[in-house]
Amino acid sequence: MYVIFRCDCGRALYSKEGADTRKCVCGRTLKVKTRRIFGKAGSFQEAAEIVRKLQEERYGTCHFTNPVKRE
Ligand SMILES: [Zn+2]
Numbered sequence: 001m002y003v004i005f006r007c008d009c010g011r012a013l014y015s016k017e018g019a020d021t022r023k024c025v026c027g028r029t030l031k032v033k034t035r036r037i038f039g040k041a042g043s044f045q046e047a048a049e050i051v052r053k054l055q056e057e058r059y060g061t062c063h064f065t066n067p068v069k070r071e
Helices: 044-059
Strands: 002-006 012-016 021-023 029-031 037-041
Touching (some): 037 044
């Protein structure tokens, strides 16, 4: 099982459930147990996918113009 949470810098991260700490790319070391858990995933791939979605929610894709709609 993997848990998904967010760093103070806003980045979504995942960690194996039961792990004590997780280091973020921003340099902070987070205590997993003190973080608010956004979700859980059964596999590494699933966790990575949830993190990707959280990142998109946060940073959005609104900078990009929508492709031409197909009729
Ligand atoms: Zn961070």
